[in-house]
Amino acid sequence: METHDLEPGNVGTLINDHVKELLDCLQRSEDNDPNRFLPSIVEIPDSLRVLSEKSFSPREVHIGLLHHNTESKMLKERYLIKLLSRIPFPIPKEDILNSCMRKVYDSMEKIFKCYGYVQMMTYDYNEFAEMVVMDACFILEFCNKISEYDESFRGNMVLDRTIIYDLVLLENQIPFFILDHIFQCTILKFKPTTTLLECIRPLLNLLNLFQENIKTDNIPITDDDHILSVLYKCYKPQHYVKPASLTSPIHSAADLDKAGVNFKPARNPKWLLGMDVKLNRFSCCFSWWCCLPTLSMPVLYVHDFTELVLRNLIAYEQQSSQTDRYIISYACAMDMLVNTQEDVAKLIDSKVLINSMGSYEEAAKMINSICKEVSWEHSFYGEQLRMLNEYPNSCCQKNIAELRNTYCRSPLTLIALLVGIIVFVLTVVQTIYTIRSTGNN
Structure with missing residues:
Protein backbone atom coordinates (compact mmCIF):
# COMPACT_ATOMS: atom_id res chain seq x y z
CA MET A 1 0.00 0.00 0.00
CA GLU A 2 1.34 3.45 -0.89
CA THR A 3 1.84 6.21 1.67
CA HIS A 4 -1.00 8.43 0.42
CA ASP A 5 -3.49 5.57 0.97
CA LEU A 6 -2.75 5.52 4.68
CA GLU A 7 -5.36 7.49 6.58
CA PRO A 8 -4.99 8.15 10.30
CA GLY A 9 -7.99 5.96 11.06
CA ASN A 10 -6.53 2.99 9.20
CA VAL A 11 -3.06 3.07 10.76
CA GLY A 12 -4.11 1.47 14.04
CA THR A 13 -5.99 -1.31 12.24
CA LEU A 14 -3.01 -2.06 9.98
CA ILE A 15 -0.63 -2.18 12.94
CA ASN A 16 -2.93 -4.54 14.83
CA ASP A 17 -3.19 -6.83 11.79
CA HIS A 18 0.59 -6.97 11.37
CA VAL A 19 1.15 -7.57 15.08
CA LYS A 20 -1.39 -10.43 15.00
CA GLU A 21 0.35 -11.93 11.97
CA LEU A 22 3.75 -11.78 13.67
CA LEU A 23 2.33 -13.33 16.84
CA ASP A 24 0.84 -16.15 14.77
CA CYS A 25 4.27 -16.81 13.22
CA LEU A 26 5.84 -16.83 16.66
CA GLN A 27 3.21 -19.23 17.97
CA ARG A 28 3.75 -21.60 15.05
CA SER A 29 7.50 -21.64 15.68
CA GLU A 30 7.16 -22.25 19.42
CA ASP A 31 6.13 -25.86 19.81
CA ASN A 32 5.04 -26.74 23.34
CA ASP A 33 6.26 -30.31 22.83
CA PRO A 34 9.13 -30.88 25.35
CA ASN A 35 10.87 -33.08 22.75
CA ARG A 36 10.98 -30.27 20.21
CA PHE A 37 14.23 -29.98 18.26
CA LEU A 38 15.54 -27.87 15.41
CA PRO A 39 15.92 -29.25 11.87
CA SER A 40 19.14 -31.27 11.69
CA ILE A 41 19.10 -32.22 7.98
CA VAL A 42 19.18 -28.95 6.08
CA GLU A 43 20.24 -27.55 2.74
CA ILE A 44 23.82 -26.33 2.36
CA PRO A 45 24.11 -22.52 2.17
CA ASP A 46 24.98 -21.17 -1.27
CA SER A 47 28.07 -19.49 0.17
CA LEU A 48 29.53 -22.95 0.91
CA ARG A 49 28.09 -24.85 -2.04
CA VAL A 50 29.60 -22.50 -4.61
CA LEU A 51 33.08 -23.30 -3.26
CA SER A 52 32.75 -27.03 -3.94
CA GLU A 53 29.52 -28.33 -5.43
CA LYS A 54 30.91 -31.88 -5.63
CA SER A 55 31.46 -31.94 -1.85
CA PHE A 56 27.74 -31.68 -1.10
CA SER A 57 25.90 -33.51 -3.91
CA PRO A 58 25.39 -37.31 -3.93
CA ARG A 59 26.94 -39.15 -6.85
CA GLU A 60 25.54 -42.67 -6.75
CA VAL A 61 22.89 -43.05 -4.05
CA HIS A 62 20.29 -40.48 -2.99
CA ILE A 63 19.08 -40.67 0.61
CA GLY A 64 16.33 -38.81 2.42
CA LEU A 65 13.97 -35.99 1.55
CA LEU A 66 16.29 -33.36 0.07
CA HIS A 67 17.78 -35.48 -2.73
CA HIS A 68 15.10 -38.08 -3.28
CA ASN A 69 14.76 -39.32 -6.86
CA THR A 70 14.35 -42.60 -8.69
CA GLU A 71 17.89 -42.81 -10.11
CA SER A 72 19.20 -45.11 -7.38
CA LYS A 73 15.94 -47.01 -6.72
CA MET A 74 17.09 -50.23 -8.43
CA LEU A 75 20.29 -50.24 -6.36
CA LYS A 76 18.31 -49.79 -3.15
CA GLU A 77 15.92 -52.57 -4.12
CA ARG A 78 18.82 -55.02 -4.50
CA TYR A 79 20.11 -54.14 -1.05
CA LEU A 80 16.59 -54.41 0.41
CA ILE A 81 16.16 -57.90 -1.03
CA LYS A 82 19.57 -58.93 0.30
CA LEU A 83 18.78 -57.63 3.78
CA LEU A 84 15.45 -59.44 3.88
CA SER A 85 17.14 -62.65 2.73
CA ARG A 86 19.29 -62.57 5.89
CA ILE A 87 16.24 -62.83 8.16
CA PRO A 88 15.86 -66.48 9.19
CA PHE A 89 12.91 -68.70 8.36
CA PRO A 90 10.03 -68.83 9.28
CA ILE A 91 9.59 -65.07 9.77
CA PRO A 92 7.53 -63.86 6.78
CA LYS A 93 9.14 -61.08 4.74
CA GLU A 94 5.74 -59.45 4.48
CA ASP A 95 5.52 -59.11 8.26
CA ILE A 96 8.95 -57.50 8.35
CA LEU A 97 7.99 -54.91 5.74
CA ASN A 98 4.66 -54.22 7.45
CA SER A 99 6.47 -53.57 10.72
CA CYS A 100 8.91 -51.20 8.99
CA MET A 101 6.10 -49.27 7.29
CA ARG A 102 4.18 -49.01 10.56
CA LYS A 103 7.25 -47.58 12.33
CA VAL A 104 7.57 -44.91 9.65
CA TYR A 105 3.87 -44.00 9.70
CA ASP A 106 3.93 -43.65 13.47
CA SER A 107 6.93 -41.28 13.23
CA MET A 108 5.88 -39.34 10.13
CA GLU A 109 5.48 -35.95 11.78
CA LYS A 110 8.72 -36.36 13.73
CA ILE A 111 10.65 -37.28 10.57
CA PHE A 112 9.41 -34.21 8.71
CA LYS A 113 10.53 -32.00 11.59
CA CYS A 114 14.11 -33.17 11.05
CA TYR A 115 13.94 -31.65 7.58
CA GLY A 116 12.17 -28.51 8.75
CA TYR A 117 9.04 -29.54 6.85
CA VAL A 118 10.87 -28.95 3.54
CA GLN A 119 8.77 -30.21 0.62
CA MET A 120 6.39 -31.88 3.05
CA MET A 121 3.28 -31.13 1.01
CA THR A 122 4.78 -32.51 -2.23
CA TYR A 123 4.89 -36.11 -0.95
CA ASP A 124 2.19 -38.71 -0.73
CA TYR A 125 2.50 -40.38 2.69
CA ASN A 126 2.62 -43.85 1.13
CA GLU A 127 5.39 -42.78 -1.24
CA PHE A 128 7.31 -41.11 1.56
CA ALA A 129 7.04 -44.14 3.89
CA GLU A 130 8.27 -46.45 1.14
CA MET A 131 11.22 -44.13 0.44
CA VAL A 132 12.27 -44.02 4.12
CA VAL A 133 12.04 -47.81 4.54
CA MET A 134 14.06 -48.42 1.39
CA ASP A 135 16.70 -45.84 2.36
CA ALA A 136 17.08 -47.26 5.87
CA CYS A 137 17.31 -50.86 4.62
CA PHE A 138 19.89 -49.82 2.05
CA ILE A 139 22.12 -48.20 4.70
CA LEU A 140 21.83 -51.16 7.07
CA GLU A 141 22.62 -53.74 4.39
CA PHE A 142 25.49 -51.62 3.08
CA CYS A 143 26.99 -51.58 6.59
CA ASN A 144 26.53 -55.34 6.73
CA LYS A 145 28.38 -55.65 3.45
CA ILE A 146 31.29 -53.58 4.73
CA SER A 147 31.54 -55.66 7.90
CA GLU A 148 32.01 -58.79 5.78
CA TYR A 149 35.29 -57.40 4.49
CA ASP A 150 38.52 -57.14 6.45
CA GLU A 151 38.15 -53.84 8.32
CA SER A 152 41.91 -53.30 8.30
CA PHE A 153 41.80 -52.07 4.70
CA ARG A 154 41.31 -48.41 3.93
CA GLY A 155 40.01 -47.23 0.58
CA ASN A 156 40.29 -50.59 -1.23
CA MET A 157 36.57 -50.98 -1.92
CA VAL A 158 36.74 -49.40 -5.34
CA LEU A 159 33.18 -50.33 -6.28
CA ASP A 160 31.54 -48.90 -3.16
CA ARG A 161 33.92 -46.02 -2.45
CA THR A 162 31.54 -43.40 -3.87
CA ILE A 163 28.60 -44.77 -1.89
CA ILE A 164 30.63 -44.63 1.33
CA TYR A 165 31.06 -40.89 1.00
CA ASP A 166 27.53 -40.30 -0.29
CA LEU A 167 26.34 -41.48 3.12
CA VAL A 168 28.20 -38.71 4.99
CA LEU A 169 26.72 -35.77 3.06
CA LEU A 170 24.68 -33.43 5.26
CA GLU A 171 21.82 -33.18 2.77
CA ASN A 172 21.84 -36.95 2.15
CA GLN A 173 20.70 -38.16 5.58
CA ILE A 174 17.76 -39.81 7.32
CA PRO A 175 17.11 -39.39 11.05
CA PHE A 176 18.97 -41.83 13.27
CA PHE A 177 15.88 -42.71 15.30
CA ILE A 178 14.03 -44.05 12.23
CA LEU A 179 17.17 -45.92 11.18
CA ASP A 180 17.09 -47.50 14.63
CA HIS A 181 13.42 -48.44 14.23
CA ILE A 182 14.13 -50.25 10.96
CA PHE A 183 17.23 -51.80 12.55
CA GLN A 184 15.05 -53.33 15.26
CA CYS A 185 12.69 -54.75 12.64
CA THR A 186 15.46 -56.29 10.52
CA ILE A 187 19.04 -56.63 11.83
CA LEU A 188 18.00 -57.70 15.32
CA LYS A 189 16.20 -60.68 13.79
CA PHE A 190 19.52 -62.30 12.87
CA LYS A 191 21.97 -60.37 15.10
CA PRO A 192 20.07 -60.15 18.40
CA THR A 193 23.04 -59.03 20.52
CA THR A 194 24.28 -56.16 18.38
CA THR A 195 23.42 -52.45 18.49
CA LEU A 196 22.88 -49.89 15.77
CA LEU A 197 26.16 -48.14 16.63
CA GLU A 198 28.01 -51.44 16.31
CA CYS A 199 26.28 -52.01 12.98
CA ILE A 200 27.40 -48.69 11.47
CA ARG A 201 30.88 -48.67 13.08
CA PRO A 202 32.54 -50.21 9.97
CA LEU A 203 31.14 -47.34 7.92
CA LEU A 204 32.36 -44.78 10.47
CA ASN A 205 35.83 -46.36 10.37
CA LEU A 206 35.96 -45.92 6.60
CA LEU A 207 34.81 -42.31 6.89
CA ASN A 208 37.41 -41.58 9.57
CA LEU A 209 40.05 -39.14 8.31
CA PHE A 210 42.60 -39.92 11.01
CA GLN A 211 44.94 -42.78 11.79
CA GLU A 212 43.76 -43.04 15.40
CA ASN A 213 40.72 -45.31 15.66
CA ILE A 214 37.41 -43.69 16.43
CA LYS A 215 35.49 -44.74 19.52
CA THR A 216 31.71 -44.97 19.73
CA ASP A 217 31.60 -45.76 23.45
CA ASN A 218 29.59 -43.32 25.58
CA ILE A 219 28.36 -41.34 22.57
CA PRO A 220 24.97 -39.83 23.44
CA ILE A 221 22.39 -40.34 20.68
CA THR A 222 19.45 -37.94 20.35
CA ASP A 223 16.42 -37.72 18.08
CA ASP A 224 18.05 -35.19 15.76
CA ASP A 225 21.14 -37.34 15.06
CA HIS A 226 22.14 -38.93 11.75
CA ILE A 227 25.27 -40.65 10.40
CA LEU A 228 27.17 -37.38 9.86
CA SER A 229 26.37 -36.10 13.35
CA VAL A 230 27.45 -39.43 14.89
CA LEU A 231 30.80 -39.16 13.07
CA TYR A 232 31.08 -35.60 14.41
CA LYS A 233 30.49 -36.83 17.97
CA CYS A 234 33.34 -39.33 17.51
CA TYR A 235 35.66 -36.36 16.86
CA LYS A 236 34.21 -34.24 19.64
CA PRO A 237 36.09 -34.31 22.98
CA GLN A 238 34.33 -36.10 25.81
CA HIS A 239 35.60 -33.54 28.30
CA TYR A 240 35.58 -29.74 28.34
CA VAL A 241 38.20 -28.05 26.19
CA LYS A 242 38.62 -24.33 26.75
CA PRO A 243 38.76 -22.24 23.57
CA ASN A 405 69.78 -26.41 10.78
CA THR A 406 73.34 -25.81 9.59
CA TYR A 407 75.25 -28.40 11.59
CA CYS A 408 72.73 -30.88 12.95
CA ARG A 409 70.39 -31.54 10.09
CA SER A 410 71.61 -35.12 9.67
CA PRO A 411 73.67 -37.66 11.69
CA LEU A 412 76.68 -37.17 9.39
CA THR A 413 76.79 -33.40 9.89
CA LEU A 414 76.32 -33.86 13.64
CA ILE A 415 79.22 -36.35 13.78
CA ALA A 416 81.37 -33.97 11.74
CA LEU A 417 80.50 -31.16 14.16
CA LEU A 418 81.41 -33.28 17.20
CA VAL A 419 84.70 -34.39 15.59
CA GLY A 420 85.49 -30.75 14.80
CA ILE A 421 84.80 -29.75 18.41
CA ILE A 422 86.97 -32.57 19.75
CA VAL A 423 89.83 -31.66 17.39
CA PHE A 424 89.49 -28.01 18.39
CA VAL A 425 89.56 -28.87 22.12
CA LEU A 426 92.58 -31.15 21.71
CA THR A 427 94.38 -28.43 19.73
CA VAL A 428 93.70 -25.88 22.46
CA VAL A 429 94.90 -28.29 25.17
CA GLN A 430 98.04 -29.10 23.20
CA THR A 431 98.73 -25.38 22.66
CA ILE A 432 98.31 -24.62 26.37
CA TYR A 433 100.58 -27.52 27.31
CA THR A 434 103.24 -26.34 24.83
CA ILE A 435 103.08 -22.78 26.16
CA ARG A 436 103.40 -23.98 29.75
CA SER A 437 106.31 -26.25 28.88
CA THR A 438 108.10 -23.39 27.12
CA GLY A 439 107.51 -21.07 30.12
CA ASN A 440 108.90 -23.61 32.58
CA ASN A 441 112.02 -24.06 30.46
Missing part, protein backbone atom coordinates in the same frame (compact mmCIF):
# COMPACT_ATOMS: atom_id res chain seq x y z
CA ALA A 244 41.13 -19.29 23.23
CA SER A 245 41.43 -16.38 20.83
CA LEU A 246 44.24 -16.04 18.30
CA THR A 247 45.73 -12.59 17.89
CA SER A 248 47.65 -13.40 14.72
CA PRO A 249 48.24 -16.23 12.24
CA ILE A 250 50.94 -18.72 13.15
CA HIS A 251 54.03 -19.58 11.15
CA SER A 252 53.83 -22.31 8.53
CA ALA A 253 55.14 -25.83 9.16
CA ALA A 254 58.28 -25.24 7.08
CA ASP A 255 59.06 -21.98 8.92
CA LEU A 256 58.48 -23.61 12.30
CA ASP A 257 60.77 -26.45 11.29
CA LYS A 258 63.53 -24.00 10.38
CA ALA A 259 63.07 -22.41 13.80
CA GLY A 260 63.62 -25.78 15.47
CA VAL A 261 60.03 -26.95 16.08
CA ASN A 262 59.50 -30.70 15.81
CA PHE A 263 56.31 -32.44 14.64
CA LYS A 264 55.26 -35.91 15.70
CA PRO A 265 52.11 -38.07 15.69
CA ALA A 266 49.97 -37.80 18.79
CA ARG A 267 49.92 -40.98 20.86
CA ASN A 268 46.88 -41.64 23.05
CA PRO A 269 45.56 -38.06 22.81
CA LYS A 270 42.91 -36.83 25.23
CA TRP A 271 40.60 -36.52 22.24
CA LEU A 272 40.93 -37.63 18.63
CA LEU A 273 41.73 -34.17 17.26
CA GLY A 274 43.85 -33.10 20.22
CA MET A 275 47.13 -31.23 19.72
CA ASP A 276 49.78 -30.61 22.34
CA VAL A 277 53.02 -28.58 22.54
CA LYS A 278 55.83 -29.72 24.83
CA LEU A 279 59.26 -28.25 25.50
CA ASN A 280 62.01 -30.83 25.90
CA ARG A 281 64.42 -29.45 28.51
CA PHE A 282 67.55 -31.31 29.60
CA SER A 283 70.33 -29.92 31.81
CA CYS A 284 73.25 -31.17 29.77
CA CYS A 285 76.06 -29.66 27.76
CA PHE A 286 73.88 -29.79 24.64
CA SER A 287 70.77 -28.18 26.15
CA TRP A 288 70.72 -25.76 23.22
CA TRP A 289 69.94 -28.78 21.03
CA CYS A 290 67.39 -30.43 23.32
CA CYS A 291 65.38 -27.39 24.44
CA LEU A 292 63.07 -27.52 21.43
CA PRO A 293 59.26 -27.52 21.23
CA THR A 294 57.42 -30.51 19.80
CA LEU A 295 53.91 -30.30 18.35
CA SER A 296 52.01 -33.56 18.72
CA MET A 297 49.09 -33.73 16.32
CA PRO A 298 46.67 -36.30 14.86
CA VAL A 299 47.79 -38.15 11.72
CA LEU A 300 45.57 -36.93 8.87
CA TYR A 301 44.80 -38.95 5.74
CA VAL A 302 44.67 -36.63 2.71
CA HIS A 303 42.88 -38.25 -0.22
CA ASP A 304 40.28 -37.42 -2.85
CA PHE A 305 37.41 -37.41 -0.32
CA THR A 306 39.09 -35.61 2.59
CA GLU A 307 37.71 -32.27 1.46
CA LEU A 308 34.19 -33.71 1.17
CA VAL A 309 34.16 -35.07 4.73
CA LEU A 310 35.65 -31.92 6.26
CA ARG A 311 33.30 -29.60 4.39
CA ASN A 312 30.21 -31.51 5.48
CA LEU A 313 31.39 -31.67 9.10
CA ILE A 314 32.01 -27.91 9.00
CA ALA A 315 28.60 -27.26 7.42
CA TYR A 316 27.01 -29.35 10.18
CA GLU A 317 28.85 -27.34 12.83
CA GLN A 318 27.75 -24.05 11.30
CA GLN A 319 24.08 -24.94 10.94
CA SER A 320 23.71 -26.48 14.39
CA SER A 321 23.19 -24.31 17.45
CA GLN A 322 24.18 -27.18 19.76
CA THR A 323 27.72 -27.77 18.50
CA ASP A 324 31.04 -26.09 19.18
CA ARG A 325 33.59 -25.29 16.48
CA TYR A 326 35.96 -28.24 16.96
CA ILE A 327 36.24 -29.23 13.30
CA ILE A 328 36.51 -25.60 12.21
CA SER A 329 39.30 -25.03 14.75
CA TYR A 330 41.20 -28.05 13.42
CA ALA A 331 40.73 -27.10 9.76
CA CYS A 332 41.83 -23.50 10.40
CA ALA A 333 44.90 -24.68 12.36
CA MET A 334 45.90 -26.90 9.42
CA ASP A 335 45.25 -24.01 7.03
CA MET A 336 47.73 -21.87 8.97
CA LEU A 337 50.34 -24.62 9.14
CA VAL A 338 50.13 -25.32 5.40
CA ASN A 339 50.80 -22.60 2.88
CA THR A 340 52.84 -24.34 0.20
CA GLN A 341 53.85 -27.83 -0.92
CA GLU A 342 57.00 -27.39 1.18
CA ASP A 343 54.80 -27.37 4.29
CA VAL A 344 53.01 -30.51 3.11
CA ALA A 345 56.37 -32.19 2.51
CA LYS A 346 57.49 -31.33 6.06
CA LEU A 347 54.33 -32.76 7.65
CA ILE A 348 54.66 -35.92 5.55
CA ASP A 349 58.32 -36.31 6.58
CA SER A 350 57.22 -35.91 10.19
CA LYS A 351 54.61 -38.68 9.69
CA VAL A 352 51.68 -36.51 10.77
CA LEU A 353 50.18 -36.39 7.30
CA ILE A 354 49.63 -39.24 4.82
CA ASN A 355 49.08 -37.94 1.30
CA SER A 356 47.25 -40.02 -1.31
CA MET A 357 46.48 -37.14 -3.66
CA GLY A 358 48.29 -36.54 -6.92
CA SER A 359 50.88 -34.09 -5.62
CA TYR A 360 51.94 -32.06 -2.61
CA GLU A 361 50.66 -28.94 -4.35
CA GLU A 362 47.15 -30.42 -4.70
CA ALA A 363 47.14 -31.34 -1.02
CA ALA A 364 48.21 -27.80 -0.06
CA LYS A 365 45.48 -26.22 -2.23
CA MET A 366 42.84 -28.48 -0.74
CA ILE A 367 43.83 -27.68 2.86
CA ASN A 368 43.96 -23.95 2.08
CA SER A 369 40.45 -23.97 0.57
CA ILE A 370 38.60 -25.61 3.46
CA CYS A 371 38.17 -22.53 5.66
CA LYS A 372 36.94 -20.12 2.99
CA GLU A 373 33.56 -18.58 3.92
CA VAL A 374 33.90 -20.09 7.40
CA SER A 375 33.43 -17.80 10.39
CA TRP A 376 35.24 -18.42 13.67
CA GLU A 377 36.36 -16.29 16.60
CA HIS A 378 38.05 -18.72 18.96
CA SER A 379 40.20 -21.79 18.52
CA PHE A 380 40.38 -24.92 20.64
CA TYR A 381 44.11 -24.93 19.86
CA GLY A 382 44.61 -21.27 20.76
CA GLU A 383 47.08 -21.87 23.61
CA GLN A 384 49.15 -24.38 21.64
CA LEU A 385 49.30 -22.19 18.55
CA ARG A 386 50.26 -19.17 20.66
CA MET A 387 53.24 -21.09 22.10
CA LEU A 388 54.36 -22.05 18.60
CA ASN A 389 53.98 -18.50 17.39
CA GLU A 390 56.14 -17.05 20.16
CA TYR A 391 58.98 -19.55 19.83
CA PRO A 392 60.45 -18.51 16.42
CA ASN A 393 60.26 -14.80 17.36
CA SER A 394 62.94 -15.18 20.03
CA CYS A 395 66.35 -13.90 18.85
CA CYS A 396 68.13 -16.57 20.90
CA GLN A 397 65.97 -19.32 19.45
CA LYS A 398 66.60 -18.02 15.93
CA ASN A 399 70.35 -18.33 16.44
CA ILE A 400 70.01 -21.78 17.98
CA ALA A 401 67.76 -22.91 15.16
CA GLU A 402 70.23 -21.58 12.58
CA LEU A 403 73.05 -23.58 14.20
CA ARG A 404 70.85 -26.64 14.41
